Amino acid sequence: xLTDREIxxxxxxxxxxxxxxxxxxxxxxxxxxxxxxxxCPAATYLAVAGVGRLTIIDSDRVEMTNLNRQIxxxxxxxxxxxxxxxxxxxxxMNPDLFIEDICEVITGQNASALxxxxxxxxxxxxxxxxxxxxxxxxxxxGIPVIHGAVSGYDxxxxxxxxxETACLQCIFPDPPGGSEFPIIGTTAGIIGLMQAHEAIKFxxxxxxxxxxxxxxxDGRDSSVTFLNLERDPVCRACGECAQGPxxxxxxx
Amino acid sequence: MKIMVRAFARFREVVGDVTxxxxxxxxxxxxxxxxxxxxxxxxxxxxxxxxxxxREHIIFMVNRKRxxxxxxxxxxxxxxxxxxxxPPVAGG
Numbered sequence: 001x002l003t004d005r006e007i008x009x010x011x012x013x014x015x016x017x018x019x020x021x022x023x024x025x026x027x028x029x030x031x032x033x034x035x036x037x038x039x040c041p042a043a044t045y046l047a048v049a050g051v052g053r054l055t056i057i058d059s060d061r062v063e064m065t066n067l068n069r070q071i072x073x074x075x076x077x078x079x080x081x082x083x084x085x086x087x088x089x090x091x092x093m094n095p096d097l098f099i100e101d102i103c104e105v106i107t108g109q110n111a112s113a114l115x116x117x118x119x120x121x122x123x124x125x126x127x128x129x130x131x132x133x134x135x136x137x138x139x140x141x142g143i144p145v146i147h148g149a150v151s152g153y154d155x156x157x158x159x160x161x162x163x164e165t166a167c168l169q170c171i172f173p174d175p176p177g178g179s180e181f182p183i184i185g186t187t188a189g190i191i192g193l194m195q196a197h198e199a200i201k202f203x204x205x206x207x208x209x210x211x212x213x214x215x216x217x218d219g220r221d222s223s224v225t226f227l228n229l230e231r232d233p234v235c236r237a238c239g240e241c242a243q244g245p246x247x248x249x250x251x252x
Numbered sequence: 253m254k255i256m257v258r259a260f261a262r263f264r265e266v267v268g269d270v271t272x273x274x275x276x277x278x279x280x281x282x283x284x285x286x287x288x289x290x291x292x293x294x295x296x297x298x299x300x301x302x303x304x305x306x307r308e309h310i311i312f313m314v315n316r317k318r319x320x321x322x323x324x325x326x327x328x329x330x331x332x333x334x335x336x337x338x339p340p341v342a343g344g
Binding site: 037038124126128149150151154155156171173174175176177181218220227232 | 260261262264265307308309311313316317318320321336338339340341342343344
């Protein structure tokens with residue numbers, strides 16, 4: 001049930017998604033995996049849209065080199081946990097938002113417990129080992145994941161529905177190499193915002209999701225291309241012979 | 253026969269947006285990759301590792317349909333086919 005204050009605060013979007021849509025956002029528990037370049041813009045727009053509960057998971061501390069893109073972290077935050085920094089800013093933006101901050105690395109051992117009973121997961125991580133662990137846990141719990149990744153001027157996003165669409169390991173059976181990527185802040189902003197947009201569509205039930213479609217953003221000429229995806233019957237994570245948690249890359 | 257190659261992300265910077273290759277009839281994906289790799293050291297390094305194996309993480313598509321790694325050698329291309337190459341990004 002929305003309060004009068006909430007009806008007023010969200011009036012410009014309630015005329016679009018209705019009070020029912022707003023109530024769905026309020027009732028939603030979203031896990032944000034990563035509070036970096038993708039996570040900051042995604043969390044910002046989910047917070048101001050009125051999502052009720054956000055669990056932010058990130059093990060890093062804010063560094064000076066993060067500040068070209070990680071817009072929830074400021075100069076004053078250097079050295080602080082990203083989860084604490086993000087929680088502080090998001091709480092100030094929307095005091096009605098319930099935020100849990102978890103300063104941990106996502107692994108095959110803890111991913112399942114970390115995501116709990118969330119309605120939706122935003123994969124805003126910066127490495128594939130953790131993404132695979134998150135994917136495996138999401139498959140086990142049947143929780144949809146909105147996956148995004150970026151580098152330089154390039155980015156991509158897709159929505160993974162367990163049992164229905166290709167999972168992360170169907171799409172990317174082998175992890176791209178590298179650990180530190182060049183990045184223009186706007187690329188992370190664009191893909192992070194697309195993730196928040198996809199989340200709002202999913203939670204309100206309005207619009208068409210990026211299911212079995214990989215949206216590829218090319219910032220060089222601001223072009224968008226779609227690659228059609230399909231489940232891999234021999235996928236190590238969700239295929240017929242999948243070995244479940246603790247196997248292969250899930251055991252990280 | 254003419255094969256169109258669409259490159260994405262980092263690979264687009266190296267070989268250009270759309271490239272037309274003229275290959276012998278009956279060529280497959282290995283011939284496409286060999287032709288692209290011969291263009292520059294950078295192109296070869298993006299496609300192949302130090303042992304000369306195709307880099308595992310790259311996504312290949314023929315006429316917008318994903319090609320599994322096991323099918324890479326068996327596909328025979330036809331005049332006008334489009335091969336798309338996407339080296340996925342990973343950062344966040």
